[in-house]
Amino acid sequence: MQGLNFIAIDFETATGKRASICEAGICVVRDGQIVKTRSWLVRPQGNMYSYWNMQIHGIRPSDTIHSPEFPEVWAEILEYLKDIPVLVAHNAAFDIGCIRHSLELYGMEKPDITYYCTLRAARRLYDFGCNSLDYLCHEFEIPCGQHHQAGNDAEMCARLFLKEIKDAGACALEDIGHCNGKL
Numbered sequence: 001m002q003g004l005n006f007i008a009i010d011f012e013t014a015t016g017k018r019a020s021i022c023e024a025g026i027c028v029v030r031d032g033q034i035v036k037t038r039s040w041l042v043r044p045q046g047n048m049y050s051y052w053n054m055q056i057h058g059i060r061p062s063d064t065i066h067s068p069e070f071p072e073v074w075a076e077i078l079e080y081l082k083d084i085p086v087l088v089a090h091n092a093a094f095d096i097g098c099i100r101h102s103l104e105l106y107g108m109e110k111p112d113i114t115y116y117c118t119l120r121a122a123r124r125l126y127d128f129g130c131n132s133l134d135y136l137c138h139e140f141e142i143p144c145g146q147h148h149q150a151g152n153d154a155e156m157c158a159r160l161f162l163k164e165i166k167d168a169g170a171c172a173l174e175d176i177g178h179c180n181g182k183l
Contacts, residue, residue, distance in 0.1 A: 001032025004165065006086040006116070006173065008158035009077075010150045011098040012057040014044040014064075018094070018101035022049070022059050024073050025150025027158040028080055034158055039151030040076070041067040045105065057148040070102045078111065085113050086173060087183070090133040090157045092117035096183060113183040118157055120179035121164045136160055 012023040025039035043064040054060055081087075089095035092115050103110055122131045128139065133156055134147045142159045145152025170176045 001162070001165070004032040004162075004173070005030050005084045006088050006158075006161070007080055007084050008088045008154045008161065009095055010089065010153035010157060011095050012053075012059060012148060012150050013098065014047075014049040014053055014059070016050060016053070018097045019070075019105040020044040020048075020053075021070055021073075021098055021102055022053075022064055023057065023150040024077065025152070025154035026077060026080060027151070027154040028084065029158050029162070030084070032162060034155065037151050037155045039149070039154070040073045042073050043067040043069050045069065069106075071106050071108060074099075074102070074108065081111065081113060085111070087113055087115040088118060088157060088161045089115065090118045090153070090160065092119070092181070096181070099183060110183060114173075114180055115183060116161065116173065116176065116180045118161050118164060118179075121161070121168070121176060124179065125164055125167055133157060133160065 006029050008027040010025045011021050014020040014022040021042045022044050023041055028036040041064050047061045049061050096115055122136055137144045137156045140163055144156055168176055
């Protein structure tokens with residue numbers, strides 16, 4: 001898959017608000033190969049958490065009290081996006097929403113980035129009753145880390161997207177334009 005470059009991204013949030021990112025994860029893919037997976041704990045503004053969100057991902061205020069806020073983590077993610085301005089997320093409406101709301105909260109500029117959604121692609125390509133990331137990875141025997149840990153989810157998403165591209169018979173990202181958008 002020469003020339004197939006993208007960054008899978010995943011966020012966990014501290015509350016029901018999209019701008020309450022408490023963990024960010026990326027998985028960098030170059031020429032169709034995973035080259036790096038990384039995650040950051042992020043201190044949400046006010047370091048406030050909802051009980052339900054903590055039950056999902058297990059991250060607590062004590063875990064992020066000394067972590068950087070979104071602008072510092074986003075600056076690091078942008079370094080990767082300079083070379084590869086393409087994001088992939090499972091249920092991109094959520095993850096891209098997290099980026100948009102966080103950029104707005106901190107008064108930051110929105111970069112020119114294209115994104116793709118593995119959930120939309122899965123709904124188009126496969127006939128499963130469930131299209132959650134962990135379910136699809138289990139069905140396709142894609143290695144899974146701890147679900148709801150951003151770095152693991154980003155890597156699972158990257159592996160799923162590589163399979164979707166293959167199953168769609170696509171040779172390039174442009175060939176699967178039905179599941180993309182602009183940040």
